[in-house]
Amino acid sequence: MRAFSSCGLAAVLPSKFSLLFMLTFLITGEATGSFKDGNFTLGSAPHRKLLISRSILTEEPDRIWGEKCTNADIVINQGPTDPLPSGIPTYTVEIMNVCVTGCDISGIHLTCGWFSSARLINPKIFKRIHYDDCLVNDGRPLVNGGTISFQYANTFLYPLSVATVICS
Numbered sequence: 001m002r003a004f005s006s007c008g009l010a011a012v013l014p015s016k017f018s019l020l021f022m023l024t025f026l027i028t029g030e031a032t033g034s035f036k037d038g039n040f041t042l043g044s045a046p047h048r049k050l051l052i053s054r055s056i057l058t059e060e061p062d063r064i065w066g067e068k069c070t071n072a073d074i075v076i077n078q079g080p081t082d083p084l085p086s087g088i089p090t091y092t093v094e095i096m097n098v099c100v101t102g103c104d105i106s107g108i109h110l111t112c113g114w115f116s117s118a119r120l121i122n123p124k125i126f127k128r129i130h131y132d133d134c135l136v137n138d139g140r141p142l143v144n145g146g147t148i149s150f151q152y153a154n155t156f157l158y159p160l161s162v163a164t165v166i167c168s
Helices: 015-028
Strands: 002-004 033-036 039-042 049-051 074-081 090-097 105-111 126-130 133-136 147-153 161-167
Touching (some): 074 161, 090 105
Antiparallel strands (some): 033 039, 039 049, 074 090, 090 147, 105 133, 105 161, 126 133
């Protein structure tokens, strides 16, 4: 068992434990504690234990037993890029399949409002079907680990989020 105070903690314990301690300190305000048998115990509240687990450090989607994939297996990143010569801002969008069970995902529909672009987007890559319904990859599967990207131009960034997916 190692006892410690808030002074010099990062130098004594591996970085994973330092992060855990800092999170615990921010939540509870406690600055002392100890490790015993893989459990972190706060010094002034020995009845409180925080089990060290990978689930604390990584976020996993809630899966129903036997479920191959969820909406959380599609990750959308977008950010600004150089504007068009006319000065209209442009944005690059990346849509990634990060399914941990190795699945291909098809029928990816996003919520996208009245999405429109001053720059032409290949409709086989991304198209708005109706208000708040955009289709990715023409409904075809996005392979596990695959990424589709495109650029659009508009005066503002459209918030995009996954509405529905079909597990292949």
